Amino acid sequence: xxxxxxxxxxxxxxxxxxxxxxxxxxxxxxxxxxxNQTVLDVVAYxxxxxxxxxxxxxxxxxxxCGSCAxxxxxxxxxxxxxxxxxxxxxxxxxxxxxRNLPVIKDLATDMDPFFxxxxxxxxxxxxxxxRHDPMAAITPDDPMRIAAxxxxxxxxxxxCYAACDVVESNPDYFGPAALNRxxxxxxxxxxxxxxxxxxxxxxxxxxxNCHSQQGCVQYCPNELNPTLxxxxxxxxxxxxxxxxxx
Amino acid sequence: xxxxHRTHPLWFAFLLHRLSGLGLALFLPIHFYMLxxxxxxxxxxxxFLRFTDLTIVKLAEYGLVxxxxxxxxxxxxxxxxxxxxxxxxxxxxxxxxxxxxxLVSTLFFLKAI
Amino acid sequence: MxxxxxxxxxxxxxxxxxxxxxxxxAVMIYAVQGGLTVDEILARTQGSVAWxxxxxSFVVAVSIHGSIxxxxxxxxxxxxxxxxxxxxxxxxFALLFGLGAKAVYAVTFAGVGL
Numbered sequence: 064x065x066x067x068x069x070x071x072x073x074x075x076x077x078x079x080x081x082x083x084x085x086x087x088x089x090x091x092x093x094x095x096x097x098x099n100q101t102v103l104d105v106v107a108y109x110x111x112x113x114x115x116x117x118x119x120x121x122x123x124x125x126x127x128c129g130s131c132a133x134x135x136x137x138x139x140x141x142x143x144x145x146x147x148x149x150x151x152x153x154x155x156x157x158x159x160x161x162r163n164l165p166v167i168k169d170l171a172t173d174m175d176p177f178f179x180x181x182x183x184x185x186x187x188x189x190x191x192x193x194r195h196d197p198m199a200a201i202t203p204d205d206p207m208r209i210a211a212x213x214x215x216x217x218x219x220x221x222x223c224y225a226a227c228d229v230v231e232s233n234p235d236y237f238g239p240a241a242l243n244r245x246x247x248x249x250x251x252x253x254x255x256x257x258x259x260x261x262x263x264x265x266x267x268x269x270x271x272n273c274h275s276q277q278g279c280v281q282y283c284p285n286e287l288n289p290t291l292x293x294x295x296x297x298x299x300x301x302x303x304x305x306x307x308x309x
Numbered sequence: 310x311x312x313x314h315r316t317h318p319l320w321f322a323f324l325l326h327r328l329s330g331l332g333l334a335l336f337l338p339i340h341f342y343m344l345x346x347x348x349x350x351x352x353x354x355x356x357f358l359r360f361t362d363l364t365i366v367k368l369a370e371y372g373l374v375x376x377x378x379x380x381x382x383x384x385x386x387x388x389x390x391x392x393x394x395x396x397x398x399x400x401x402x403x404x405x406x407x408x409x410x411x412l413v414s415t416l417f418f419l420k421a422i
Numbered sequence: 423m424x425x426x427x428x429x430x431x432x433x434x435x436x437x438x439x440x441x442x443x444x445x446x447x448a449v450m451i452y453a454v455q456g457g458l459t460v461d462e463i464l465a466r467t468q469g470s471v472a473w474x475x476x477x478x479s480f481v482v483a484v485s486i487h488g489s490i491x492x493x494x495x496x497x498x499x500x501x502x503x504x505x506x507x508x509x510x511x512x513x514x515f516a517l518l519f520g521l522g523a524k525a526v527y528a529v530t531f532a533g534v535g536l
């Protein structure tokens with residue numbers, strides 16, 4: 064309450080994308096310019112105090128779940144981890160739904176294409192044992208396990224997917240997140256589906272479309288490196304090609 | 310002008326690689342055609358070669374050699390990225406590719422004028 | 423839209439051309455000094471098997487490499503797809519190879535032994 068009195072005279076303009084059907088456009092809202100607030104705070108303020116029809120996603124609001132990912136001033140970010148003071152320019156802020164995904168309403172995108180490509184890239188575990196088999200003996204210092212672990216912290220927030228220009232220009236491209244997880248599984252010796260996986264990532268929408276722009280590396284909030292993973296997939300598919308031609 | 314999510318060095322490295330390749334691909338048919346005149350119309354080719362002595366043409370050639378060198382060194386950077394173990398110095402490699410391209414093309418230009 | 427096959431062709435031709443481009447730039451820096459003439463070019467290349475092989479392999483490689491590169495650009499930036507994309511890619515290859523082969527022949531073995 065004390066905070067509100069102090070900063071009530073200072074406001075800023077936030078442009079938020081509104082869409083419900085075919086009518087997408089930016090709408091401006093005046094919100095309090097608080098010293099310490101995140102973009103998610105601003106979006107929540109608009110929905111709670113100005114326009115209750117604004118649709119947006121969030122969950123943990125502490126930078127762990129990735130649900131609140133949106134385009135902030137043209138860059139894909141977790142809004143709960145984006146301080147307004149760091150991104151506001153001339154008291155202007157622009158919030159839009161994640162790029163490269165269909166919009167359901169306002170700031171909420173349809174994540175189905177993202178997850179469909181996850182499956183199509185074989186970024187799914189193929190078990191090779193049953194509960195009756197002994198556990199696989201994998202030591203933490205095994206190089207393959209280290210490679211798998213370095214790529215494993217993806218929480219499917221789709222920020223990299225939104226950052227990627229190849230995703231934008233090629234509707235078939237699986238995208239950085241799916242390929243990154245596929246690489247992680249290539250390095251999982253428990254997985255039984257490597258042939259199927261390499262065929263998938265070497266296919267039309269696969270890893271060979273990556274131009275190494277490294278926007279995914281630039282924007283991943285978990286500091287993952289999908290370009291590195293995709294380079295690994297390029298090497299593995301090349302090796303498989305020469306193995307086949309033996 | 311450039312969309313905000315693209316304003317990072319490695320995206321510009323991508324753009325340079327794509328535009329240099331495009332420029333070279335558009336230049337090549339002209340280059341090949343002019344060279345074929347060596348046998349079908351050598352006098353015309355000689356006339357054209359004298360025209361290329363103009364400084365403005367030499368500047369254009371400077372640009373072309375830069376595109377070729379940038380595409381070469383940028384391409385080597387990409388193949389190192391893809392086939393050698395990952396280097397954490399991606400921006401340095403991109404910068405070096407441009408630097409070498411500039412050095413080589415400037416050497417050409419200084420020898421040409 | 424690049425699958426493993428096209429990708430490998432692109433990278434292999436790139437590898438082949440790396441030394442060829444370096445050689446070509448070196449020749450350019452050498453030859454451009456003091457101005458260029460047809461006689462100067464032909465004195466170097468005419469009748470030469472070595473230059474024929476050098477520039478011949480260069481033309482083969484660049485025809486493949488350039489047509490695949492333009493294929494990607496026309497798809498990603500200009501939305502060309504399906505049949506039209508195939509036709510465009512092959513047309514670029516034919517143009518580069520056709521003109522390139524003519525140029526190589528013109529400066530090496532055309533007019534030799536006549």
